[in-house]
Amino acid sequence: MTDGERLLEVRDVSVSLGRGRAATEILNGVSLGLGAGEIVGLIGETGSGKTTLARTILGVNAPTAGTVRISGTTVSALRGRELRGFRRSGTVQFVFQDPLRSLDPDLRIGAIVAEGLAIRGELGTDELAARAREALELVGLESAMADRHPAQLSGGQRQRVAIARALAGGPRLLVCDEPVSALDASSRNQILRLLDELRVRLGIGILVISHDLSSLAAIADRIAVLYRGRVLEDGPTGSVLSVPRHPYSALLVASAPSVADHSGPAPQTLRRTASDPPAPAGAGACVYVARCPFATAACAAAPSTNAVGASWEVACHHAETWRHTLAERRKHHPAPAAAARPLAGATR
Secondary structure, eight states, rough: OOGGEEEEEEEEEEEEEEEEEGGGGEEEEEEEEEETEEEEEEOOOOOHHHHHHHHHHTTSSOEEEEEEEEEEEEGGGHHHHHHHHHHHHSSEEEEEEEEESSSSSOOOOOHHHHHHHHHHHHHHHHHHHHHHHHHHTTTTTGGGGGGGGGGSHHHHHHHHHHHHHHTTTTSEEEEEEETTSSHHHHHHHHHHHHHHHHHHHOEEEEEEEESOOOHHHHHHHHEEETTTEEEEEEEEEEHHHHSSSHHHHHHHOOOOOOOOOHHHHHHHHGSTTTTTTTOOOOOSSTGGGGGGGGOOOGGGGGOOESSSSSOOOOTTTTTEEEEEHHHHHHHHOOOOOOOOEEEEEEEE
């Protein structure tokens, strides 16, 4: 995908929070692209920088280096009135993790969905109500729900309302931060299907931030793996889940029963142990070096991001070789025996 075809282009973005000596680097050289009609999943554990990246895309955090472009506009260069104008344009919208906390309990659903449009001051009362009803129907809710309050809806319905609020302004890009983590399994699957349908029907791009690989596996075209502020791997979902090139990606896949290939490497073979050689240390080392069982002296320097084919990138010195040592590691780190199950009818 060329830069001109990308709806979202994050290039070499670094973000530090705090000032002076108290500043902490949260993101370091992050690059990410997303096209219209595409869903990209951003996976990473707590503290990896996922939410900071989302806030930077929205213009809440200003990058200390790099650029963020959305639909041809360099958002990272906007300040003051220009930034407010871009936000009010509705080009990019955010869907929060917890719909119960992100919806005003005192407002009716219709007012919540139309709130962003009302702030623009371009539509009258009747037009706002009509747009709210259209947005509700777009996400599979009856327009009559416009007269209810959030407490009268189920968790899945509230998240649909949150998505309707985002869609009411006619966005080109949706940023969804853990959009299904607060829902039960049934509602989670319904919301994931809804997002998949919306990107096809509306042609919008969707960035889904999650720590749950199974959610991303269901809908994402590509997955980017974030660790300690660096993108370690970015590639087609099927490829990343079936043959991950980075050891950290492989550990995430092996640790997720719903997507793990049980014929592939077991989690224990992908973790460092006391018997592994000491990992290189230093400020310029690979961010994953302290946890990587395949680290060598080369990892004392952070790896550059290398292309694997046309649409797959990985930042690892040993992307092509670490799997060669798995057979030996299996000998020293065998899989734990499965716990014995009691026979039917047995008593303790």
